[in-house]
Structures are given as C-alpha cells and as structure tokens.
Amino acid sequence: MKLRRFLTSLIAPLLGVVVSIAVTAxxxxxxxxxxxxxxxxxLKYGTSPRAExxxxxxxxxYFLSALAVAIGxxxxxxxxxxxxxxxxxxxxxxxxxxxxxxxxxxxxxITILVAMIVGAAWAGVAAWLxxxxxxxxxxxxxxxxxxxxxxxxxxxxxxSVGTETAMNIRGTKVIPExxxxxxxxxxxxxxxxxxxFFVTIFIGLLYWFVLNRxxxxxxxxATGHSASAARVSxxxxxxxxxxxxxxxxALAGLVGLPYLLGDAASYNLNFPTDWGFTGIAIALLxxxxxxxIAFGALLWAxxxxxxxxxxxxxxxxxxxxxxxxxxxxxxxxxxxIVRRNQIKSEQNRVAKALEAQxxxx
Amino acid sequence: MSAQGSDCIKMNSEAPAVELRGIWKxxxxxxxxxxxxxxxxxxxxxxxxxxxxxxxxxxxxxxYGMQEPDEGTxxxxxxxxxxxxxADAIEAGIGMxxxxxxxxxxxxxxxxxxxxxxxxxxxxxxxxxxxTKINDIAALxxxxxxxxxxxxxxxxxxxxxxxxxxxLYRGAKILILDEPTAVLVPHEVNxxxxxxxxxxxxxxxxIFISHKLDEVLAIADEITVIRRGTTVGAVNxxxxxxxxxxxxxxxxxxxxxxxxxxxxxxxxxxxxDVEHLSVISPSGKAIVDDISFSIRSGEIVGIxxxxxxxxxxxxxxxxxxxxxxxxxxxKLEDISDLSTRKRRELGIGFIPEDxxxxxxxxxxxxxxxxxxxxxxxxxxxKGLLLTPKSAKADTERIVKQFDVRTPGxxxxxxxxxxxxxxxxxxxxxxxxxxxxxxxxxxxxxxxVGAQAAIWDHLRHAxxxxxxxxxxxxxxxxxxxxxxxxxxxxRGRFVADANPSTVTPEQLGTxxxxxxxxxx
Numbered sequence: 012m013k014l015r016r017f018l019t020s021l022i023a024p025l026l027g028v029v030v031s032i033a034v035t036a037x038x039x040x041x042x043x044x045x046x047x048x049x050x051x052x053x054l055k056y057g058t059s060p061r062a063e064x065x066x067x068x069x070x071x072x073y074f075l076s077a078l079a080v081a082i083g084x085x086x087x088x089x090x091x092x093x094x095x096x097x098x099x100x101x102x103x104x105x106x107x108x109x110x111x112x113x114x115x116x117x118x119x120x121i122t123i124l125v126a127m128i129v130g131a132a133w134a135g136v137a138a139w140l141x142x143x144x145x146x147x148x149x150x151x152x153x154x155x156x157x158x159x160x161x162x163x164x165x166x167x168x169x170x171s172v173g174t175e176t177a178m179n180i181r182g183t184k185v186i187p188e189x190x191x192x193x194x195x196x197x198x199x200x201x202x203x204x205x206x207x208f209f210v211t212i213f214i215g216l217l218y219w220f221v222l223n224r225x226x227x228x229x230x231x232x233a234t235g236h237s238a239s240a241a242r243v244s245x246x247x248x249x250x251x252x253x254x255x256x257x258x259x260x261a262l263a264g265l266v267g268l269p270y271l272l273g274d275a276a277s278y279n280l281n282f283p284t285d286w287g288f289t290g291i292a293i294a295l296l297x298x299x300x301x302x303x304i305a306f307g308a309l310l311w312a313x314x315x316x317x318x319x320x321x322x323x324x325x326x327x328x329x330x331x332x333x334x335x336x337x338x339x340x341x342x343x344x345x346x347x348i349v350r351r352n353q354i355k356s357e358q359n360r361v362a363k364a365l366e367a368q369x370x371x372x
Numbered sequence: 373m374s375a376q377g378s379d380c381i382k383m384n385s386e387a388p389a390v391e392l393r394g395i396w397k398x399x400x401x402x403x404x405x406x407x408x409x410x411x412x413x414x415x416x417x418x419x420x421x422x423x424x425x426x427x428x429x430x431x432x433x434x435x436y437g438m439q440e441p442d443e444g445t446x447x448x449x450x451x452x453x454x455x456x457x458x459a460d461a462i463e464a465g466i467g468m469x470x471x472x473x474x475x476x477x478x479x480x481x482x483x484x485x486x487x488x489x490x491x492x493x494x495x496x497x498x499x500x501x502x503x504t505k506i507n508d509i510a511a512l513x514x515x516x517x518x519x520x521x522x523x524x525x526x527x528x529x530x531x532x533x534x535x536x537x538x539x540l541y542r543g544a545k546i547l548i549l550d551e552p553t554a555v556l557v558p559h560e561v562n563x564x565x566x567x568x569x570x571x572x573x574x575x576x577x578x579i580f581i582s583h584k585l586d587e588v589l590a591i592a593d594e595i596t597v598i599r600r601g602t603t604v605g606a607v608n609x610x611x612x613x614x615x616x617x618x619x620x621x622x623x624x625x626x627x628x629x630x631x632x633x634x635x636x637x638x639x640x641x642x643x644x645d646v647e648h649l650s651v652i653s654p655s656g657k658a659i660v661d662d663i664s665f666s667i668r669s670g671e672i673v674g675i676x677x678x679x680x681x682x683x684x685x686x687x688x689x690x691x692x693x694x695x696x697x698x699x700x701x702x703k704l705e706d707i708s709d710l711s712t713r714k715r716r717e718l719g720i721g722f723i724p725e726d727x728x729x730x731x732x733x734x735x736x737x738x739x740x741x742x743x744x745x746x747x748x749x750x751x752x753x754k755g756l757l758l759t760p761k762s763a764k765a766d767t768e769r770i771v772k773q774f775d776v777r778t779p780g781x782x783x784x785x786x787x788x789x790x791x792x793x794x795x796x797x798x799x800x801x802x803x804x805x806x807x808x809x810x811x812x813x814x815x816x817x818x819x820v821g822a823q824a825a826i827w828d829h830l831r832h833a834x835x836x837x838x839x840x841x842x843x844x845x846x847x848x849x850x851x852x853x854x855x856x857x858x859x860x861x862r863g864r865f866v867a868d869a870n871p872s873t874v875t876p877e878q879l880g881t882x883x884x885x886x887x888x889x890x891x
Binding site for chain 2: 223224225226227228229230232233236237239240242243244245246247354357358360361364365
C-alpha cells in the first residue's frame with residue numbers, strides 16, 4: 012500500500028507539468044513563435060554545465076524557503092513572512108560576518124546562528140501575536156514583511172550597518188574570504204556550486220528526521236491532521252504553534268545565506284526580497300515533503316534560469332512565469348482530487364481484503 | 373382516498389405508498405444496502421429496524437434522494453421515480469425528520485417552519501398566509517404549537533414537533549423519522565407516539581426507523597427488518613404476535629448480547645477522587661456545578677444524563693482539556709494542575725465522545741494512530757525519538773487482541789468501519805495498564821459483535837482492578853456495566869441509582885429531573 016501511495020502521489024506533479032507544457036505550447040502558437048524552437052532552446056541551455064550550476068544554486072535557496080513554509084503547513088500554519096524573516100536574517104548575518112575575522116568554521120557557525128536567531132525572532136513576533144492575542148499569522152506575517160523591508164532600508168541607508176561597498180551601492184560591510192562559503196566548481200569549471208548546497212542537503216535530511224522520527228515531529232503532524240484529536244491526546248496547541256513558528260522562522264533566516272555567502276558577500280539594496288513567495292509555491296508543489304520540495308525547487312530554478320534564453324528566441328521571458336503558475340495551479344488541484352480518490356480506493360481495497368478474509372475463514 | 377374501507381381491500385386495491393425493489397448501494401469499504409425489498413402500505417406506521425450499521429440510514433437517504441442507489445427501483449404510490457436530490461423527494465411528497473434537529477435557535481417556530489419556502493408577496497414574506505397554513509396543518513394533524521415561541525426556549529419534544537411540521541408544511545404525505553426517540557426521554561416518547569397516531573389518522577404514511585424493539589412494537593403497523601444491509605423479513609404485528617425477542621433474533625441473527633458485570637470486584641484503593649469540580653462556560657454559566665465523587669479500583673461508575681447536561685465537560689475537566697476549579701486526585705496525588713499529557717502519562721486512558729474528531733488521525737495509518745495520546749511513552753517513543761518498530765509491533769498486538777478487522781496496520785484509519793476504529797481506540801487506551809479509564813459512549817454506533825467485545829474487555833480490565841468512569845446514552849449499557857450510577861442534571865448530580873434494581877424507565881425519568889430513584 013505504501014508503494015501504491017507513493018506512485019499515486021506522482022500523478023499530480025506529472026499532470027501539472029504536462030498541462031503547463033500543453034498550455035504554454037498553445038500560447039506560443041498563438042503568438043506565432045516556434046513551439047519546438049522555444050522548448051528545445053530552453054532544454055539545451057538548461058542542461059549546459061553553467062546553467063546546471065546556476066540551477067543548483069537557485070534551487071538551494073528555493074529549497075530552504077519552501078522548507079520554512081512547509082513546516083508551518085504541516086500543522087496548518089501559514090507563514091507568509093518568510094520574505095521578512097530571511098531579509099532580516101541575511102542583513103544581520105551579513106553585518107556580523109562582515110566584522111568577523113575568525114577561522115572559517117567558527118565564523119560560519121556564528122553567521123548561520125545569527126541568521127537563524129534573527130529569522131526565528133521575527134517569526135516569533137507573529138507566533139506571540141497568535142498565541143496571546145489570537146491574531147491570524149497570515150495577517151501578521153504579511154505585515155511584518157513590510158516592516159522588515161522598511162527596517163532594512165533604514166538600517167542600511169541611515170545607520171552604520173550600511174557602508175559604501177562599491178559603485179555607489181550601500182550595503183553591509185563586505186564579508187572577508189574567511190567568512191564566505193563559496194563552494195566548488197565541480198560541474199562547470201567557471202561557476203561554483205554554492206557551499207551552502209551541501210549544508211542544505213543536510214538540513215533537508217534533518218527536516219525529514221525531525222518530522223518523522225521524533226516526538227516533536229509526531230506532535231506537529233498530529234496537530235496538522237486533527238487539531239481536536241491532538242488536543243485530546245495531550246498536545247498543547249499554543250506551545251506547538253510557538254515552536255513551529257520559531258523553527259519556520261529559523262529556517263527562513265537561512266534563505267538568504269547561500270547567495271550571501273556563496274556570491275554576494277554583502278547585503279545591499281539589490282538583494283532579492285521575494286524568495287519567500289517562491290517558497291510557498293514550491294512547498295505546495297512538493298507537498299511539504301523534502302524530496303518533493305527538492306524536485307519542485309529544481310524545476311522552478313530550471314524554468315527561471317532557462318527563461319533567459321527566451322529573449323534570444325524572440326519570446327517574452329514571462330512565458331516561464333505562466334508555466335510556473337500553471338504548474339502550481341494544476342498540481343494543487345489534482346493533489347486534492349488524487350487525495351480524495353486515494354482515500355476512497357483505500358477504503359475499497361480494505362473492504363475487498365476483508366471480504367476475502369471472511370470468505371476464506 | 374378510499375383507505376377507510378377494510379384493511380384487506382386497501383391492501384389489494386391501492387398501490388403501496390412506498391415500494392422499493394432490489395435496491396443496492398455500495399460505498400467504499402462497505403456494501404451498505406444489498407437487495408433491499410420493502411413495501412409500505414398507505415396510512416400506516418411502518419417501522420424499519422436493524423442494528424446500528426445495518427444500513428437503515430443509507431436506505432433512508434436513498435428514499436429521500438440524498439443518495440442514488442446503484443441498482444433497484446423506487447415506486448411512490450405506484451409510480452416509478454428517480455430521485456436525484458431531496459428536492460425530487462419533497463416533490464413526490466416525502467419528508468424527512470432528521471435525528472439531529474436542524475433549527476435556528478434565534479428564530480420563532482413560525483420562522484423556522486417557513487425557512488426556505490416562505491410564502492411571499494413580491495420581496496415581502498407573507499406572514500399571515502404562513503400562519504394560517506401552519507395553523508391549519510397543525511389542527512388537521514392534532515399538533516399543538518405556539519407559532520410565536522422562540523425555538524431557543526423549547527424542549528426537545530417541541531423541537532421534534534416543529535421538525536415534523538416543517539415537513540408537513542412542504543406538502544409531505546410520507547414522513548421518514550430517523551431514530552426519532554434517540555433524543556427523547558420516556559414520557560416524551562409517549563407524546564411522540566400520540567403525535568404519530570394523529571398523523572396517521574390524518575392520512576399520512578410514516579416510516580419509522582429505530583433499533584429499539586419495544587418502541588417499535590408499541591407503534592408500528594408493519595415492520596421490516598434489516599440485517600447486514602439487506603431486508604431479512606417483514607412482519608405485521610397486528611396480525612401475527614411477535615415479541616421483541618423474535619425481532620431481536622431477526623435483527624442480529626442470534627440472541628442479543630447483554631451488558632453485564634458479574635460479581636463485585638471493588639477494592640479499597642481509591643483511584644479517582646473528585647471534590648467540588650466546577651466548569652464555568654465563557655458566558656459565566658456553571659456547566660459542571662460543584663460535583664464530588666470517587667472511583668475505587670475495580671469499580672465502574674456510570675453517569676446517566678440527557679446529553680448536554682455537563683457530561684462532556686466533566687470528562688474534559690478530568691483530562692485537563694478545559695479549565696476547571698476544585699480538586700482532582702488520582703491515587704491520592706493532586707493532579708488538578710497537571711497538563712493533559714502528564715495525566716495520560718500517569719495512567720489515565722481516555723475514550724472520547726467523538727472518535728473521529730477527538731481520538732483518531734483519520735488520514736494517518738493505524739500504527740501512527742496507535743501512538744496518539746501515548747506518544748511520550750513506550751512502546752511509541754524513547755526519549756525524544758519515536759520508535760516506529762515497536763509501535764508497529766504493538767499495533768499488531770492490538771489488532772489481534774481486540775479483533776480489529778483490517779488487512780494491515782499501514783492502512784489509513786479512515787478506511788476502517790466505525791466499529792473497528794472504536795476497537796482500535798479501546799485497545800490503545802487500555803494499553804500500558806492504565807489505572808483509570810474514562811470512557812464516553814464506548815460502544816455508540818458500532819455493531820453488536822464489536823459491542824460485545826468491548827464490554828468483554830472492560831469486564832476483564834475491571835476484574836484486574838481498573839477503575840472506570842463510564843458515560844453512555846445507552847441506558848441498558850449503563851445499567852448493565854456500572855457498579856454505581858450517578859444521575860447528572862444541569863451539571864449537578866441529582867440522584868444515585870442502584871444498577872441492580874433500577875430500570876431504564878426509572879433512570880430516564882430521573883434524568884429529566886421528574887422523579888427520584890432509590891439509592
């Protein structure tokens with residue numbers, strides 16, 4: 012039954028990809044572009060070593076973001092505040108790391124902890140509001156996003172957190188090489204796979220372990236399954252909400268680090284600030300499962316990276332945005348359909364098995 | 373209508389009000405109805421009886437258009453009809469009085485009755501017309517009502533009459549009553565029966581679903597028995613003498629099991645000692661009002677009461693799920709301030725009222741459900757880590773020992789039938805040698821076999837020294853299983869009853885506050 016469940020869970024994502032390719036093809040025909048030309052160009056570029064490296068790097072970021080969202084989803088908490096949490100985490104990490112001259116392992120440990128603590132603290136505000144005041148985390152986290160962005164702009168422009176880094180751009184002090192995690196160029200000789208890629212794999216495994224093998228993970232999943240049953244079983248809802256929100260925030264705090272430590276070295280005002288929303292989409296795609304999220308992140312990153320090629324084909328690159336939207340749309344819809352059918356078909360199988368037992372008995 | 377002639381002529385000349393031929397309905401996991409054949413004579417009370425889970429409710433849903441049969445035909449007054457929705461059934465003159473009332477508390481009786489089919493002049497509701505029509509119907513059917521009373525102020529019996537009126541108002545001549553007596557105390561049942569006789573006199577046909585045999589024999593002109601989804605027989609109690617034992621045998625295929633706890637196993641050790649327990653609702657009302665009691669090892673204490681008199685709140689307070697005042701001592705230790713989890717860890721098992729909402733993770737496999745509520749102790753976890761291997765092994769044990777019918781422990785809890793879900797819950801809550809079991813309706817809505825098995829397990833645990841607090845709406849179960857019965861009314865204990873002498877009728881009367889029972 013386990014294998015069957017696994018196989019049927021693949022139906023939805025496959026359907027999503029197929030439908031989105033079909034609709035995209037229709038749009039391409041509509042705007043008089045060459046369908047095969049566009050797709051083959053995307054595929055050709057997307058599988059080049061340089062693009063593969065870029066995809067891995069971007070997917071690393073997306074994976075962390077989706078993980079932060081997913082752990083909340085697991086117990087029906089909707090953390091829309093990953094954006095705010097990660098930009099604050101990244102600024103804090105950048106500011107601290109920029110002033111550190113310590114051996115690499117120590118420096119990195121401090122940087123990572125700072126990012127996680129700041130991310131968690133920001134999410135903690137939403138957790139506190141929810142637990143003590145009953146404020147929906149959807150509302151509070153989205154508001155906290157705006158506040159975070161405002162705080163950062165202020166800190167970088169008006170305070171000593173920001174300095175003139177290069178070419179009239181203000182940002183956190185440039186992190187010395189000893190504090191960076193640049194990674195290695197093992198796919199494309201000229202482009203490095205972020206060092207954080209490997210850290211992220213470890214985090215993914217840890218996430219799986221915590222969720223499936225610890226009491227905390229069980230409590231979390233039980234709360235997501237049925238809040239009422241969880242309460243009767245002795246799980247304290249407020250405590251779970253607080254802890255989960257803090258973990259989600261801590262994970263979110265990491266989202267900016269692959270890029271900050273692998274490439275940017277300084278948080279400046281050009282640092283992307285919307286990876287949190289991408290994380291929501293990918294968490295939905297990956298069904299909150301780390302493996303699913305990994306594939307979702309790779310797919311998303313592939314579309315993002317290869318979209319650059321579309322301009323060369325004379326096609327607007329927004330086509331990929333449409334594809335991404337369609338995939339999420341179809342996948343979320345078909346998940347629900349598959350889920351219902353799964354429950355039904357399982358009930359049928361159980362009934363049949365029991366009938367067979369009864370007959371043979 | 374020529375129904376005033378002799379019975380014989382009526383039966384031959386007039387088509388039955390309702391006739392079902394070869395009805396089949398399959399659901400995932402169960403065949404709810406197989407080859408149902410049924411004929412309801414016009415102007416009679418026709419009882420459909422069967423155990424919980426025998427398929428009565430499904431059959432009624434089919435008849436009321438809420439579900440379409442997979443096979444078979446429905447004939448209403450001799451005409452074959454296809455119901456795609458309740459609207460079709462209403463059109464055909466069929467009305468359903470649900471077991472759970474569907475009334476708006478803050479509306480008057482009149483408003484409730486016309487809700488959804490208001491007579492109107494343009495955009496305005498024509499209250500005068502509505503009132504006339506309702507009064508006419510009430511007079512015709514011998515129903516007395518005050519159309520302007522607020523439903524919130526009315527009792528259960530009155531609410532049921534409103535439900536019946538609602539159905540008549542929509543033009544129903546065939547009324548389906550789904551377990552109408554389940555929510556009533558004995559004297560209200562008698563009132564209902566008077567109402568039904570009046571309805572019959574006015575020319576209506578009544579289909580009465582129940583599993584209470586005495587009631588059926590008291591009111592029904594015709595009886596159809598359903599067992600395991602199929603019609604196993606039809607009797608006419610007006611012509612042939614049948615006893616409730618005969619019906620019981622037809623219903624279950626064997627003698628009815630009776631709950632019984634032989635002998636006295638009560639020991640000296642007090643397991644649970646409750647003093648001055650109160651639960652105050654957010655609106656400031658005392659839902660549980662200063663109650664005290666104790667349970668000793670090997671004792672089953674039953675609480676009798678009409679639902680909504682504070683039973684659920686007592687349980688929640690004892691489990692630490694709701695806030696309460698007073699002291700709760702478990703084996704001499706004050707646990708009043710402990711969390712639910714701590715209480716469970718001390719050895720308190722809990723079978724909650726609503727198994728699907730409170731006791732199961734429906735979309736999780738059985739072995740994960742086995743952990744629920746005991747996720748902090750062996751065999752489910754060690755330290756902070758889960759131990760799935762031993763949890764699975766122990767789930768296999770429960771499945772075997774408690775006869776949970778399932779192909780395996782990896783199936784989702786939602787795939788099991790209610791009875792098997794409940795057996796899993798009982799098995800789980802009795803694992804780890806609890807000292808106290810708090811059980812609400814442990815056998816509600818499950819089949820006879822599972823019911824007998826659960827009673828057996830309770831009996832054995834009692835002999836081994838388990839203290840049990842039992843809450844049940846099934847008075848036979850309560851009387852049969854308990855060593856002591858306390859009657860709960862509006863959050864207070866109003867009487868004690870001796871289970872070896874009290875009758876269900878006496879208990880039922882005491883539950884309404886009308887009478888006293890001997891201690």
